[in-house]
Amino acid sequence: MDIWMALIQMLNGIQYGLLLFLVASGLTLIFGIMGIINLAHGAFYMLGAYLAWWLAGITGSLGAAVLLSLPLAAGIGYAIEVLLVRALYKRDHLDQVLLTYGLILIFNEAQRVFWGNDVHGVAAPAMLDWSIKLTDTLSYPVYRLALSGVCGVLAVAMYLVISKTRFGMWVRAGASNRDMVAALGIDVKLLFGLVFAVGAALAGLAGAISTPISSVAPGMGDNVLILCFVVVVIGGVGSVKGAFLGAMLIGLADTFGKVFVPDFASFTVYGVMAAVLLWKPKGLFS
Amino acid sequence: MLNATGIHTYYGNAQVLHGIDFHVAEGETVALMGRNGMGKSTLLKSMLGIVAPRRGKVRVNGVDVTGHETSSIIRRGLSYVPEGRGMFHNLSVREHLLMAARPGIDGRRDWTFDRVLETFPRLAERLDNLGTHLSGGEQQMLSIGRALMTNPRLLILDEATEGLAPLIRRDIWHTIRAIKATGIASIIVDKNVNVLLDFADRGVILVKGEVVCDGPAKAIKQDKSTLSTHIGI
Ligand SMILES: Nc1ncnc2c1ncn2[C@@H]1O[C@H](COP(=O)(O)OP(=O)(O)OP(=O)(O)O)[C@@H](O)[C@H]1O
Ligand SMILES: [Mg+2]
Numbered sequence: 454m455d456i457w458m459a460l461i462q463m464l465n466g467i468q469y470g471l472l473l474f475l476v477a478s479g480l481t482l483i484f485g486i487m488g489i490i491n492l493a494h495g496a497f498y499m500l501g502a503y504l505a506w507w508l509a510g511i512t513g514s515l516g517a518a519v520l521l522s523l524p525l526a527a528g529i530g531y532a533i534e535v536l537l538v539r540a541l542y543k544r545d546h547l548d549q550v551l552l553t554y555g556l557i558l559i560f561n562e563a564q565r566v567f568w569g570n571d572v573h574g575v576a577a578p579a580m581l582d583w584s585i586k587l588t589d590t591l592s593y594p595v596y597r598l599a600l601s602g603v604c605g606v607l608a609v610a611m612y613l614v615i616s617k618t619r620f621g622m623w624v625r626a627g628a629s630n631r632d633m634v635a636a637l638g639i640d641v642k643l644l645f646g647l648v649f650a651v652g653a654a655l656a657g658l659a660g661a662i663s664t665p666i667s668s669v670a671p672g673m674g675d676n677v678l679i680l681c682f683v684v685v686v687i688g689g690v691g692s693v694k695g696a697f698l699g700a701m702l703i704g705l706a707d708t709f710g711k712v713f714v715p716d717f718a719s720f721t722v723y724g725v726m727a728a729v730l731l732w733k734p735k736g737l738f739s
Numbered sequence: 740m741l742n743a744t745g746i747h748t749y750y751g752n753a754q755v756l757h758g759i760d761f762h763v764a765e766g767e768t769v770a771l772m773g774r775n776g777m778g779k780s781t782l783l784k785s786m787l788g789i790v791a792p793r794r795g796k797v798r799v800n801g802v803d804v805t806g807h808e809t810s811s812i813i814r815r816g817l818s819y820v821p822e823g824r825g826m827f828h829n830l831s832v833r834e835h836l837l838m839a840a841r842p843g844i845d846g847r848r849d850w851t852f853d854r855v856l857e858t859f860p861r862l863a864e865r866l867d868n869l870g871t872h873l874s875g876g877e878q879q880m881l882s883i884g885r886a887l888m889t890n891p892r893l894l895i896l897d898e899a900t901e902g903l904a905p906l907i908r909r910d911i912w913h914t915i916r917a918i919k920a921t922g923i924a925s926i927i928v929d930k931n932v933n934v935l936l937d938f939a940d941r942g943v944i945l946v947k948g949e950v951v952c953d954g955p956a957k958a959i960k961q962d963k964s965t966l967s968t969h970i971g972i
Contacts, residue, residue, distance in 0.1 A: 622838035626827040632789065633825035637839050638813035638889055 470704020471604035479652025485691015493556035495678025501657030530653020689736030746795035773945035818891035843890030876907035
């Protein structure tokens with residue numbers, strides 16, 4: 454593999470990792486802070502992708518579609534938290550898994566009813582629909598770079614919100630001792646609802662902006678969900694920093710695995726997970 | 740300010756509080772006493788909605804808050820320093836104080852970050868340490884400081900001096916008296932009944948989930964037989 458090929462794979466791995474991070478950060482926060490195992494998290498990724506494809510068809514602009522799908526995903530996430538998930542905080546994990554698995558079925562059926570089972574593709578916006586020429590035969594699509602850029606900016610923004618703002622302090626304090634947060638007069642229910650909504654919006658955003666590079670298809674949320682659980686476990690449940698490192702690790706392992714050991718490609722991420730857990734059984738940051 | 744009537748609280752099938760009436764007036768300091776396991780902490784938690792009483796009513800400033808969320812009861816001008824101090828393992832001392840900051844119900848901000856640090860200078864030296872890395876006394880100061888950041892009208896302290904070295908305990912008592920002098924009402928649960936009764940306005944003694952004594956602190960302090968029967972001193 455020459456240096457340009459390696460560079461391309463590297464960029465692909467980073468981009469995939471950043472995209473996974475958008476989904477996994479919400480999953481880890483919801484699990485770590487609210488104690489909820491949200492199997493339906495991947496469904497928001499799918500929802501975002503379908504909304505983006507559908508709205509892009511209506512508005513004629515992927516950018517507008519992405520911007521519109523954000524509040525929709527957040528709103529649906531908030532409604533699900535208030536109407537269903539809220540009742541589960543004091544229940545055990547089995548009840549949560551049952552409910553959120555049921556939600557996956559509902560989401561998948563809704564997708565079939567509203568949008569059918571065809572596979573769709575979305576073109577990148579014209580402004581970003583070109584490639585940077587690396588050599589005579591190799592080039593790199595600008596859309597992927599832009600996507601990495603957006604994810605990177607969001608990761609930094611998330612870091613700043615969580616580590617510097619009072620909202621971030623409440624979220625972290627909620628992960629440590631939620632009863633004490635309530636005893637300080639902070640509305641934990643609202644806080645959790647917002648975290649759930651933001652998590653749903655981020656997953657939806659990831660699905661929406663990934664439409665030009667991967668197809669919009671039934672079941673697309675399930676693969677992402679499984680990888681994101683791997684990321685969360687590697688990073689340490691509840692740690693956004695851990696989710697970031699875990700996502701980069703899995704993004705790169707998956708991408709390079711497909712290049713170097715194509716026959717075992719589906720195994721590489723689990724190999725990485727096993728190695729990390731042997732070294733740190735509770736994940737990188739716990 | 741706070742008024743609870745007929746509080747019955749259970750843990751599962753075990754009844755812990757048997758119809759308690761309890762109140763605190765604006766600016767009043769109430770010593771809540773009783774041996775281990777008599778229900779002092781449970782009474783506090785019942786009034787704050789942390790544990791749901793099966794029967795009884797709780798009013799804050801005349802408003803019925805029975806069955807309300809803990810956070811909304813607290814936001815009516817109450818502040819709670821729980822047994823065990825309630826530190827957040829992932830927040831620094833600075834963050835413990837900043838996250839709680841809020842003007843009082845009357846809009847006043849008497850207690851600011853700087854004033855809390857003036858009151859507890861030891862915290863100023865440890866601003867970037869994690870809450871759980873502090874000594875017991877420092878954690879207690881942080882827990883009280885954090886409660887003050889919400890500019891309460893009523894401060895509720897459950898075992899604020901438990902497990903502290905005598906010198907630190909003296910510091911904490913000194914601060915609690917200073918807080919009382921600013922006009923903030925308080926409910927104080929503490930094993931050091933003698934110190935407590937010296938400056939409290941009123942004392943309440945619980946035995947097995949019932950109020951057996953409710954009167955002026957001075958009178959209770961004189962009443963050696965009540966103290967020895969119900970508290971064991
Ligand atoms: N979460 C709980 N579940 C079941 N029983 C409890 C619980 N908390 C307290 N109890 C029981 O309720 C009774 C009253 O406990 P509580 O903590 O209110 O007493 P206390 O007066 O605060 O005692 P202490 O001085 O030891 O703090 C005790 O018998 C205790 O064992
Ligand atoms: Mg107690």
